[in-house]
Amino acid sequence: AQSVTQLDSHVSVSEGTPVLLRCNYSSSYSPSLFWYVQHPNKGLQLLLKYTSAATLVKGINGFEAEFKKSETSFHLTKPSAHMSDAAEYFCAVSVFGSSNTGKLIFGQGTTLQVKP
Amino acid sequence: KAGVTQTPRYLIKTRGQQVTLSCSPISGHRSVSWYQQTPGQGLQFLFEYFSETQRNKGNFPGRFSGRQFSNSRSEMNVSTLELGDSALYLCASSLEWSYEQYFGPGTRLTVT
Numbered sequence: 001a002q003s004v005t006q007l008d009s010h011v012s013v014s015e016g017t018p019v020l021l022r023c024n025y026s027s028s029y030s031p032s033l034f035w036y037v038q039h040p041n042k043g044l045q046l047l048l049k050y051t052s053a054a055t056l057v058k059g060i061n062g063f064e065a066e067f068k069k070s071e072t073s074f075h076l077t078k079p080s081a082h083m084s085d086a087a088e089y090f091c092a093v094s095v096f097g098s099s100n101t102g103k104l105i106f107g108q109g110t111t112l113q114v115k116p
Numbered sequence: 117k118a119g120v121t122q123t124p125r126y127l128i129k130t131r132g133q134q135v136t137l138s139c140s141p142i143s144g145h146r147s148v149s150w151y152q153q154t155p156g157q158g159l160q161f162l163f164e165y166f167s168e169t170q171r172n173k174g175n176f177p178g179r180f181s182g183r184q185f186s187n188s189r190s191e192m193n194v195s196t197l198e199l200g201d202s203a204l205y206l207c208a209s210s211l212e213w214s215y216e217q218y219f220g221p222g223t224r225l226t227v228t
Contacts (some may be wrong), residue, residue: 090159104159
C-alpha cells in the first residue's frame with residue numbers, strides 16, 4: 001500500500017529565512033511524487049513533481065525538492081521565505097497499478113506561517 | 117490555455133437532497149479525478165474517469181457517483197446528502213493518469 005506522511009502539521013519561519021517542509025512516503029513500486037500548495041479558499045497548485053528523472057527537482061516560485069530513495073523522503077525547500085508563501089502545502093504520491101490508476105494519495109498537509 | 121473550471125463554486129443544500137457538481141478539464145486532458153477535502157479527513161480520492169469510463173474508485177458509499185462525457189467534461193452526483201458530506205470538492209485533470217494533475221478551484225458544499 002502507498003502512503004504519505006508529512007512530518008510537521010505546522011511550520012513557522014521568518015521572512016527571508018529558509019523553508020523546510022518534510023515528507024516521507026511508503027510505496028511498493030517506483031513512485032511519482034508531487035508537492036502542491038493551497039492558498040485560502042483556492043484549489044491546489046502544482047509546485048513540482050518527481051517522476052524518476054533527476055532526484056533534485058526544481059519547481060515554481062523558488063521551491064525545490066530532493067528525492068531520497070534510501071530515506072523514502074521528498075522534502076520541500078526554499079532558500080528564502082516570502083510572505084506570499086504562507087499557505088497549506090501537500091505532498092502526494094501516485095503509483096502505477098490497476099488499483100491506483102489516476103489516484104493521488106495525499107499527506108495531511110503542512111501549514112506554513114511566514115512572520116515579518 | 118484555460119485551467120480547470122468547476123461549477124458552481126458554492127452550494128448550500130439540505131440533508132436528504134441530492135446535488136450535481138460539474139467539472140470542465142483543461143483542453144486536451146482526458147483524465148478527470150475527483151477529491152473530497154475536509155478538515156478531519158484531509159484530501160480523499162473519490163473516483164477517476166478516462167474516455168467516459170470510470171477506472172478507479174475510492175472508499176466512498178454508493179451515494180457518490182460520477183460520469184464523464186465525450187468532451188471529457190465530468191459531473192459528480194451525491195444523493196441523499198448527509199451533514200458529513202459538507203466539504204470542498206476538487207476536480208483535477210491530466211493528459212493521462214501518469215501525468216501531473218491540475219486542480220480546479222473546487223466547489224464548497226455545505227449541507228444543513
